[in-house]
Amino acid sequence: MKERLVLVGNGMAGVRTLEELLKLDPDAYEITVFGAEPYPNYNRIMLSPVLAGEKTIDDIILNDRAWYEENGIVLHTGDPVVEIDRVNRRVISESGVEVPYDRLLLATGSNPFIIPVPGSDLPGVIGFRDIADVETMLEAAKKYKKAAVIGGGLLGLEAANGLMQNGMDVTVVHLMDILMERQLDRTAAQMLKKSLEERGMKFLMETQTAEVLGEDHATGLKFADGSELEADLVVMAVGIRPNIELAQKAGLYCERGVVVNDTMQTYDPRVYAVGECVQHRGQTYGLVAPLFEQAKVAANHLARIGIARYEGSVTSTKLKVTGIDLFSAGEFNESEGDETLVLQDPARNVYKKLVVRDDRIKGAVMYGDTIDGTWYFQLLREGTDISDFRSTILFGQHDLGDAGHGDETRVAALSDDAEICGCNGVTKGQIVEAIQTQGLFTLDEVRAHTKASASCGSCTGLVEAILASTVGEGYEAQPSKKPLCGCTEHSHDEVIQAIKEHELKSMRAVFDFLEWKTPDGCAACRPALNYYLLANWPEEYHDDPQSRFINERAHGNIQKDGTYSVVPRMFGGICTPDQLRAIADVADKYQVPEMKVTGGQRIDLFGVKKEDLPAMWKDLTEAGFVSGHAYGKALRTVKTCAGKKWCRFGTQDSTGLGVKIEELTWGSWMPHKFKLAVSGCPRNCAEATIKDFGVVCVDSGYELHIGGNGGIKVRVTDLLTKVETEEEVLEYCGAFIQLYREEAHYLERTAPWVERVGLSYIKSRILEDEEGRKALYERFKLSQRYAQIDPWKERSEGKYAHEFRPLKLSA
Amino acid sequence: MNEWKEVANLEEIPPLGSRVVEVEDGSIALFRTSDDQVFALRDACPHKSGPLSQGIVAGHTVTCPLHNWKIDLESGEALAPDEGCTNVYPVKVEAGVVFLQL
Ligand SMILES: Cc1cc2nc3c(=O)[nH]c(=O)nc-3n(C[C@H](O)[C@H](O)[C@H](O)COP(=O)(O)OP(=O)(O)OC[C@H]3O[C@@H](n4cnc5c(N)ncnc54)[C@H](O)[C@@H]3O)c2cc1C
Ligand code: HEM
Ligand code: SF4
Ligand code: FES
Numbered sequence: 069m070k071e072r073l074v075l076v077g078n079g080m081a082g083v084r085t086l087e088e089l090l091k092l093d094p095d096a097y098e099i100t101v102f103g104a105e106p107y108p109n110y111n112r113i114m115l116s117p118v119l120a121g122e123k124t125i126d127d128i129i130l131n132d133r134a135w136y137e138e139n140g141i142v143l144h145t146g147d148p149v150v151e152i153d154r155v156n157r158r159v160i161s162e163s164g165v166e167v168p169y170d171r172l173l174l175a176t177g178s179n180p181f182i183i184p185v186p187g188s189d190l191p192g193v194i195g196f197r198d199i200a201d202v203e204t205m206l207e208a209a210k211k212y213k214k215a216a217v218i219g220g221g222l223l224g225l226e227a228a229n230g231l232m233q234n235g236m237d238v239t240v241v242h243l244m245d246i247l248m249e250r251q252l253d254r255t256a257a258q259m260l261k262k263s264l265e266e267r268g269m270k271f272l273m274e275t276q277t278a279e280v281l282g283e284d285h286a287t288g289l290k291f292a293d294g295s296e297l298e299a300d301l302v303v304m305a306v307g308i309r310p311n312i313e314l315a316q317k318a319g320l321y322c323e324r325g326v327v328v329n330d331t332m333q334t335y336d337p338r339v340y341a342v343g344e345c346v347q348h349r350g351q352t353y354g355l356v357a358p359l360f361e362q363a364k365v366a367a368n369h370l371a372r373i374g375i376a377r378y379e380g381s382v383t384s385t386k387l388k389v390t391g392i393d394l395f396s397a398g399e400f401n402e403s404e405g406d407e408t409l410v411l412q413d414p415a416r417n418v419y420k421k422l423v424v425r426d427d428r429i430k431g432a433v434m435y436g437d438t439i440d441g442t443w444y445f446q447l448l449r450e451g452t453d454i455s456d457f458r459s460t461i462l463f464g465q466h467d468l469g470d471a472g473h474g475d476e477t478r479v480a481a482l483s484d485d486a487e488i489c490g491c492n493g494v495t496k497g498q499i500v501e502a503i504q505t506q507g508l509f510t511l512d513e514v515r516a517h518t519k520a521s522a523s524c525g526s527c528t529g530l531v532e533a534i535l536a537s538t539v540g541e542g543y544e545a546q547p548s549k550k551p552l553c554g555c556t557e558h559s560h561d562e563v564i565q566a567i568k569e570h571e572l573k574s575m576r577a578v579f580d581f582l583e584w585k586t587p588d589g590c591a592a593c594r595p596a597l598n599y600y601l602l603a604n605w606p607e608e609y610h611d612d613p614q615s616r617f618i619n620e621r622a623h624g625n626i627q628k629d630g631t632y633s634v635v636p637r638m639f640g641g642i643c644t645p646d647q648l649r650a651i652a653d654v655a656d657k658y659q660v661p662e663m664k665v666t667g668g669q670r671i672d673l674f675g676v677k678k679e680d681l682p683a684m685w686k687d688l689t690e691a692g693f694v695s696g697h698a699y700g701k702a703l704r705t706v707k708t709c710a711g712k713k714w715c716r717f718g719t720q721d722s723t724g725l726g727v728k729i730e731e732l733t734w735g736s737w738m739p740h741k742f743k744l745a746v747s748g749c750p751r752n753c754a755e756a757t758i759k760d761f762g763v764v765c766v767d768s769g770y771e772l773h774i775g776g777n778g779g780i781k782v783r784v785t786d787l788l789t790k791v792e793t794e795e796e797v798l799e800y801c802g803a804f805i806q807l808y809r810e811e812a813h814y815l816e817r818t819a820p821w822v823e824r825v826g827l828s829y830i831k832s833r834i835l836e837d838e839e840g841r842k843a844l845y846e847r848f849k850l851s852q853r854y855a856q857i858d859p860w861k862e863r864s865e866g867k868y869a870h871e872f873r874p875l876k877l878s879a
Numbered sequence: 880m881n882e883w884k885e886v887a888n889l890e891e892i893p894p895l896g897s898r899v900v901e902v903e904d905g906s907i908a909l910f911r912t913s914d915d916q917v918f919a920l921r922d923a924c925p926h927k928s929g930p931l932s933q934g935i936v937a938g939h940t941v942t943c944p945l946h947n948w949k950i951d952l953e954s955g956e957a958l959a960p961d962e963g964c965t966n967v968y969p970v971k972v973e974a975g976v977v978f979l980q981l
Contacts, residue, residue, distance in 0.1 A: 516960050588895060588913045591935035591942035591949075614895040618933035618944040626944055630930040874899040875887050875909070877979070 070098050071170035073370065074159055076149045076314065078103025080112055081343025081359040082175025083131055088367030090139055092585075096371055099141045100167045102159070104148035105198055108133050111507050112198070113356060113539065116389075119202050119230030123504065130507040152318035154336060171370060174315055174326060174334070174341040178308040178354070183218065187280030193302045196227045205301065209234035212300035216240075216289055218277055220247040224305035228269055229389045231301070239270040239297060241277060241289065243306075251396045255412070256419055256435040260394060263417070272297070310345045310352055325352045330377045332366040342366050348378060355383050356539075360509060368557075375583060376557055382449055393537070395441035398431035398448050399423060406430065411462040420462055427455045440464035442532045456786075456827045488534065489520035489527045496534060503538045511535065553592035555585050560813035564600055573605050575612060589615075596814035599701065602737055603809045606851035613868060619699035621871060623859045624681055626699075627674065632681060634673045635698035636688050637734060640708045640726035640746075641669035650691030658684050668705035668743065670696050682872050686864035694734065694858040701815070703805075704743045706730040707755070711748035711765070720765035722748035725794055729763075732798055733805060735856040736848075739812040739821075742805065743778075757785045760808075760818040761801055766790070770797050774804060774830065775822030783819040786827045789835055803834055803841040806848035883971070883978040890975070892917065897932045897941070902981065907968060908932035909977065910952055912939055917977050918952035919970045925950070925963025 073089075075082045078101050086099065103109075107129070114128040136143040144165060151160040158168040180195025182188050192208070194201050208215070209231060217228040220242030228238045240247075246257035261271060276292040280302055288298045310325035321327050321335040325347030332340050332348075342362040344354055353359060358381035368376035382398065402408050402423045409422045418436035422429055422444065428451050432444040443464070447454060454461055484497030502508060502518045511532055514520060520531050551557050558566070563582065572578045575597050579589065589597065594615035601609040613621045624632030636651060651671055655663055661675040676684060685695075697703060708726035712718030726746040733744070745756040746763040756762030758778035762785055764771040769792040773785035788804070791797055807830065812821040822830060834841050863872070892898050892911040899922060900907045906922035908931050918939070922932045929945030939952045949958040955967040969980040 586938060588937050590937045591947065594935060594937065614893055614936065617935070622933070626930075626933060628927070628945065630933070870891060870893065870898065874901045874906070875891070877884050877886055877900060877902065877981075 071096070072168060073097035073099045073171045073173065074167055074169040075099065075101045075173045075175060076152075076159065077175035077177055077311075077343065077345070078105065078109055078143070078145065079175055079177045079343065080109065080130075080356055081177070081363055082173060083109040084360050084363040085173060085175070085342050085366045085370070086139075086141070087131075088364050089370050092367055092371035092373060094139070097171070099139075100169075101136070101141055101143045102147060102149045102161055103143070103145045105200070106146035107199060108136065108143065108145065110199065114504065115196070115199070115202050116226040116230055117504075118199075119205060119227065120233040121230075125199060127505060128507075149314060152314060152339075154318055154339075157338065170338065172339045173366065173370070174320075174339060174345060175343040176311040176314060176345045178310045178344040180304060181307045181309050182304050183277060183306060185277055185279050187282060187286065188304070190280055190282050190286045191284070192282070192286035192300060193280055193304065196223055196303055196305050197308075205231060205303065206234065208301040209236050213237055214239075214299045215301040215303065216297055216299035217303045217305060218289075219305035219307070220244070220271070220273075221250065221305065221307075222248060224303070225264070226389060227303045227305055229264075229267075231303070232267065232269060236301070237270075238268075239272060239299070241272045241275050241291075241297070243274065243276055245274050247271075251400075251433075252394070252435075253401055253421060253433050255421070256394065256396070256433045259417065259419055259435045260392065263392060264389075308344065308354055310347065312345055315341070315345070323347055330365075330379065331369050331374075332362055332378060333369070340366050340370065349380055351380060353381065353383070356509065357381065358383060373585065393434075393436055393438040395434040395438040395536075396432065397441070397445045398429070400431035400433040402431075409458075409462055422461065424454070424458075427453050427458070429454060437464075438537075439529075439533050442529065442536060450824075452824070453826045453828065457823075488530050489518075494518050494520040499531065499534050500538050503535060508535075509539060552596060553590055555589050555593050556582060558582050560596070563597070564604075564811070564813075567600050567604050573601065573608050575601065575615065595620075599737060599739065599814050603739075603851070606854045613871070620701070621868075622678060622681065622699075623685075623695055623697075623863065624676065624678075624699055629675075631675045631677055633698070634676050634681070634684060634688075635666065635670050635696035636693035637696040637705075637730075638670055638693075639730045639734075640706055640723050642708075642723060642727060647691065647693070650688070650693070654684055654687050654691075657687065666698065666705075668698075669707050670698065670705055672698065679872055679874065682864050682866075682869070685860035689858065689861045689864055693860075695860045697735070701738055701740050702742070703730075703733045703736045703738060704741050706733075707743070707745040707759070709747050709753035711746075715748055717751055718748035718765070719767045720748060720770065722746040722754065722763075722765055725763065725765075725770075725797065726754075728794065728798065729801055732802060732852070735858070736805065736809070736852060737855060738805070738809060739814050740817045742808075742818070744801075758782060759785065761804060763797055763801075768792070770794075772797065772800055772804075775818045775827075777817055777819040779817075781819070786822060788827075788831065799841065799845050800834060802848040803844035804830070806844040806851075807833055809848070809851075810844075881980055883980050885976055886979045887977045888975055889915070889917070889972055889977055892977070895936045897934075897936065899930075899932045900979065906930075906932070907979065908941075909970070909979070910936050910941055912936060912952070915972075917970045917972050919968040919979055920950065920952065920955050921966040921968075923965055924948060925955075925957050925965050926961070931965070 109131040111128040111130050117123040147161045147163050149159045150162050158166050160166050180197045194204050215231045215236045215238045217224045218241045220240050228240050232238045246254055247261050277289055278292045279290040280286050281288040281290055286302050288296055290296050312322045312326050315326045316322050326334055326341045326345050327347050328334055328341050332342055334341050343359050362378050365376040365378040407424045411420045421433045423431040429448045434441055486496045488496050499518055499520050506517055508514050552560050572581055578597055598612050598615035618626050658680050660673045664672045666672050706726040706729050708723045711722030712720055742760045744761045745754040745759045747754040747756045748765050756764050757773050758776040762773040769790055771790050772788045774788045776785035777783040886900050894911055895913055897908050897910045908920050908922040910918045922930050924931050924943040926948050929943045931941050933944045934941040940949045942949050948961045955965045957963045971978050
């Protein structure tokens with residue numbers, strides 16, 4: 069018989085845990101759910117837009133009743149559990165239903181804190197927590213004019229804004245002298261107050277409520293100083309208390325919340341708990357992002373995989389009041405010894421503050437222009453050293469949008485039909501719609517449902533910003549530790565480290581050692597692992613063709629009609645008439661429909677049928693060509709300019725050097741594609757400053773530039789150093805490539821890699837550590853011994869012939 | 880017609896790999912999974928007809944090389960949230976020989 073799982077609390081954290089569990093093991097349990105509210109699970113954070121009239125209740129249902137049925141879950145709504153009998157392992161509901169359990173999951177959320185002043189139990193005094201509260205507020209707005217909201221925090225302001233949208237005259241009563249003191253510093257809070265006042269909201273600051281006035285319904289408030297305020301509706305939004313009543317009654321150990329360990333277990337190992345009712349390492353949380361991380365961990369253990377750990381979360385904040393852009397994260401009030409970077413533009417109503425300690429961001433507050441919030445938050449969580457770009461950091465990450473968006477910096481200001489994802493033609497309106505109606509919380513979910521940012525990824529920042537401003541504070545930015553893919557909990561760095569330290573030399577060894585969740589990985593992790601193994605064990609690891617994307621398996625670029633393109637390598641772009649004739653002959657012989665000179669100065673033959681590839685390669689190989697790897701996560705081309713040999717400006721032999729570099733580096737597999745260029749003088753005709761590695765010749769030697777990118781996000785290189793001889797250029801180039809090969813994540817170009825690890829780090833490895841540089845260079849040359857075997861030649865001689873030959877049916 | 884036709888020896892398909900069989904009205908992709916089962920689908924992705932035979936096989940799915948849709952090898956259906964379906968052909972393996980029913 070299947071084990072029985074009972075969930076108490078049909079809310080966001082509990083049901084998310086069930087969803088995660090069903091993904092891992094759909095048949096593990098007979099599941100029963102009890103919910104005190106009469107609804108199936110809905111998106112609580114969207115109650116504010118419902119109150120403001122921007123959404124209906126139907127819009128915010130996350131799991132309709134059909135979902136429970138399809139998954140064989142028995143749902144009891146409107147029927148709270150009133151007792152947990154841990155001895156006999158069963159729960160008892162208010163209406164008398166008794167259900168036995170093998171495992172119990174508590175997710176009872178929290179209750180709004182109602183200040184215990186006289187009159188606080190009068191009708192007309194409510195919290196802001198559930199659909200019933202919203203309905204009460206909407207009813208009140210029809211009948212009455214005046215409302216008071218006690219509490220100037222996130223929830224209070226969202227409630228006040230909603231009531232105002234419904235035509236009420238709203239006063240916010242706040243105990244402190246600034247709004248949202250837990251999320252904002254004084255300046256930002258004042259800017260916020262000013263714009264809310266402009267919309268008609270009223271404030272009573274530093275005011276303490278002493279009493280709710282009224283006989284049989286609230287009529288007003290009386291304050292500690294004796295003054296009074298008229299109000300027919302009083303919303304208390306002064307905080308929440310974890311709902312632990314049931315757990316306490318059952319004798320489970322509770323402090324402020326139900327205490328759990330890193331596997332989300334309470335003191336009774338059969339009882340798990342997640343969500344706002346939980347206290348973990350002394351912390352309670354009131355936002356969905358951390359709760360969803362908890363849900364993942366609990367599901368992992370309920371499915372008996374048993375490897376996930378919850379280690380706490382850093383959260384960021386956004387206010388969901390349409391038209392107001394506000395963001396905060398971390399320790400945004402500076403303490404002794406911290407540095408503060410501030411940008412303030414009163415005319416544009418923009419304020420940004422970063423609190424910096426030891427060159428790392430500790431906190432951020434932004435008002436008016438928050439598009440870079442997600443970026444700062446990422447820098448904060450990853451503890452990135454910002455000294456390299458500190459002077460411009462407040463201006464934001466300017467390559468955020470793709471070319472079409474230019475300097476559009478306010479997502480909120482974008483119209484609904486603004487195209488966000490240029491690859492898949494997805495507009496802002498479609499993204500917002502999907503987030504709200506499908507209940508999406510993570511970037512991956514938005515990608516899967518809308519395809520936005522699922523192709524080239526250049527719009528990721530914009531999509532994240534839209535996610536943040538739609539979901540509000542709870543959106544899940546890329547988790548601080550990002551698993552390599554759905555098959556594992558381990559990050560790229562952990563996998564790379566394990567491969568090195570534990571000498572894992574086959575894919576099977578990695579799967580076993582790191583406890584992969586799928587039997588043979590997936591299309592995301594297999595190519596990554598194949599690369600990591602190849603890069604770490606060039607002498608021992610055998611390439612696995614079935615773990616390569618088709619382009620690298622067929623050594624050609626697959627085109628949209630299933631044909632391939634062929635690009636022969638021409639070292640440094642130099643060619644002879646004979647070579648050109650050979651290419652022309654091949655083009656004729658195989659009836660190549662189109663030829664083109666590529667951006668990297670090579671010749672591309674398009675439209676080749678897969679079965680023709682080996683024969684064509686044979687002809688090219690015989691004419692002396694090797695593969696151009698134009699299809700691979702590999703060294704592409706070294707682009708060169710005319711140089712000293714011909715050009716009147718040339719300072720060095722840029723073409724000759726380009727040839728040497730390409731001879732050194734061709735054939736090398738990389739985390740991503742890798743492009744080089746050599747220009748003969750600072751006029752830079754070979755555009756070396758937008759390459760992964762670029763050389764700009766000067767009279768006295770060679771400038772070496774790194775981390776450039778000419779693609780969707782143009783990034784100009786950083787100057788690494790200047791050297792004097794060609795030999796040094798080769799050594800530094802090889803060492804840089806090897807560092808990238810060993811340490812970057814698969815599918816990470818040099819530009820984001822350099823930004824992630826910092827230019828200073830790269831300098832420390834390549835410039836300051838001479839011995840280390842030489843060792844890197846040696847390792848590069850060693851791996852090249854195994855890499856510089858021309859794949860075309862091998863295949864024209866019959867290697868992997870099955871790849872290219874279709875099967876015939878026997879008659 | 881529904882005839883079983885011999886198409887290949889099992890060893891001719893690499894594990895976690897695929898081969899293409901050309902038939903009158905197009906191509907069929909044969910996939911071999913890590914548990915040595917063989918599946919046959921029309922070699923056209925339900926999205927934009929990408930050649931599924933060129934994709935990466937994992938478990939009982941193949942990921943299309945063009946835009947990364949995942950297709951279930953048993954049913955030919957795209958995995959959620961994508962929607963669509965491609966034809967499935969019956970296959971059997973007997974004594975190391977792969978037969979296809981057309
Ligand atoms: C108006 C509003 C706006 C918000 N905005 C945001 C935001 O922008 N971003 C963000 O991250 N977070 C936001 N939050 C917070 C977020 O909604 C919560 O953190 C989240 O819903 C908590 O999930 P949970 O599962 O722990 O609790 P809940 O979602 O509250 O679920 C608990 C459920 O358990 C039920 N229950 C309790 N006791 C019992 C019992 N004995 N038997 C059966 N059922 C029981 C309750 O009725 C409730 O339905 C907002 C909250 C509110 C109220
Ligand atoms: C500062 C001003 C510049 C001057 C004076 C200059 C001058 C020259 C000269 C004299 C040549 C001729 C080389 C030959 O004889 O074949 C040349 C080539 C070239 N220039 Fe410039 N250039 C300048 C800037 C640029 C820039 C900014 C670009 C592109 C971004 C560029 C792109 C090219 C290209 C593609 C070639 C052909 C190089 C080759 O493939 O051999 N130039 N340039
Ligand atoms: S970069 Fe300088 S040397 Fe090279 S072609 Fe341009 S002007 Fe001449
Ligand atoms: S054609 Fe297969 S995913 Fe687009």
